[in-house]
Amino acid sequence: MRYSDIMIPVQQAISIVKEHTKPLDTSETKPLSDCLGSTLAKNVISSINMPPFRQSAMDGYAVNMHDSNIYAIIDEVKAGDGHQPTLLPGETVRIFTGAPVPDTANAIIIQEHVSVEKNILKAHKPVTINANIRPLGEQTKEGNIALKKGTKLSPAGIGFLTSLGITEIDVKKPLSIALVVTGNELAKAGEPLQYGQIYESNAAMLTSALNDLGYMNVEITSVEDDYQSTYNILKNVISNHDVVLVSGGISVGDYDFVGKALLEIGVEQLFYKVKQKPGKPLFFGKKENTIIFALPGNPASALSCFYVYVQTALQRLSGNEHFELLKTSAKSLSNFTKRGDRAQFLKAIYNNGRVEILEGQNSSMLHTFALGNALVFVPEDLNLITINDTVEVVLLPIN
Ligand code: AMP
Numbered sequence: 001m002r003y004s005d006i007m008i009p010v011q012q013a014i015s016i017v018k019e020h021t022k023p024l025d026t027s028e029t030k031p032l033s034d035c036l037g038s039t040l041a042k043n044v045i046s047s048i049n050m051p052p053f054r055q056s057a058m059d060g061y062a063v064n065m066h067d068s069n070i071y072a073i074i075d076e077v078k079a080g081d082g083h084q085p086t087l088l089p090g091e092t093v094r095i096f097t098g099a100p101v102p103d104t105a106n107a108i109i110i111q112e113h114v115s116v117e118k119n120i121l122k123a124h125k126p127v128t129i130n131a132n133i134r135p136l137g138e139q140t141k142e143g144n145i146a147l148k149k150g151t152k153l154s155p156a157g158i159g160f161l162t163s164l165g166i167t168e169i170d171v172k173k174p175l176s177i178a179l180v181v182t183g184n185e186l187a188k189a190g191e192p193l194q195y196g197q198i199y200e201s202n203a204a205m206l207t208s209a210l211n212d213l214g215y216m217n218v219e220i221t222s223v224e225d226d227y228q229s230t231y232n233i234l235k236n237v238i239s240n241h242d243v244v245l246v247s248g249g250i251s252v253g254d255y256d257f258v259g260k261a262l263l264e265i266g267v268e269q270l271f272y273k274v275k276q277k278p279g280k281p282l283f284f285g286k287k288e289n290t291i292i293f294a295l296p297g298n299p300a301s302a303l304s305c306f307y308v309y310v311q312t313a314l315q316r317l318s319g320n321e322h323f324e325l326l327k328t329s330a331k332s333l334s335n336f337t338k339r340g341d342r343a344q345f346l347k348a349i350y351n352n353g354r355v356e357i358l359e360g361q362n363s364s365m366l367h368t369f370a371l372g373n374a375l376v377f378v379p380e381d382l383n384l385i386t387i388n389d390t391v392e393v394v395l396l397p398i399n
């Protein structure tokens, strides 16, 4: 495909991203304890009932009900006990939370509702059948699905599967992501800055944004603004990763080699320019199963494009097929005039139905983005926002 210059609208660009990002179906078996945040690749079938026996939910007395409120106490069962006293009607055993309920008991009376004298118990409230007994298999039954394929494992999920005795599970392989940072002017934070240099900040920013979404498998490479080096590095990372993100070098300057290298490598260009601000030069392409985004180097543009497009792609590739950006509408606390006919994503602070558009919307500026938690979307055909107008807001996934 040719390196075309056609600028496409935001909605079309999002649709193209969705069209080319279907869940990747690679999985691996891992110890459950390492699976926080992982997505189940298969249904998990329970090999036991949970609870594995009828279990007392309270401290009290297990009774074999009869038609009087007086019971004879004949034994005691505490949590972890393995014995099984037999109760005749009118008999009871002292029992504690988590203890197995004898088969011949059919209710637990909580200890707050009884009085006891020697071995005689008197119930002060009517007893209901099965009260305070957790039935066998109440949470899940042997042979049933405990958690479905596609479930993202939370601490509760890890706890639940562990409670079923599970130690290993099949989870989706985490996406392998390469981040290639271009720019001769970039210095490493912590080292002295020479005249003409700026500190490289996109790698730290994008890695944090990736980590924030749970993507930890990120390999960072830096490359000079030189065609051959750019070509070699991109070719290598594209053949080894699910997703490649490039920072900078995708614009039209004489030293922007990313677009040329990508096409030379055989990446299919799916779009190159989006009718938006910031982030007009945004390349999206594909080579075999690898998805490639070349993001503008300007930090605020790169991050804005990350949240709108890269996030959408990553979520879908990792199994969340119906992912949509989190959007809401809000009343604007600010006035804003848009120049030109590109759609705009404005850095903003959203709070409780209201949104403040921040100063410093320039695409190089992170100082206000650092305070923001949302982007106000201004469509192509809207040029003026006045205080109290209802505007469309994209909420950012910031932890
Ligand atoms: P580019 O997209 O390569 O033309 O870069 C656009 C602007 O973003 C230039 O002012 C660059 O110096 C700046 N820039 C590019 N990459 C980075 C980076 N990794 N960290 C900070 N600024 C960058």
Ligand code: MG
Residues within 6 Å of the ligand: 182, 183, 184, 225, 248, 249, 297
């Ligand atoms: Mg550059």
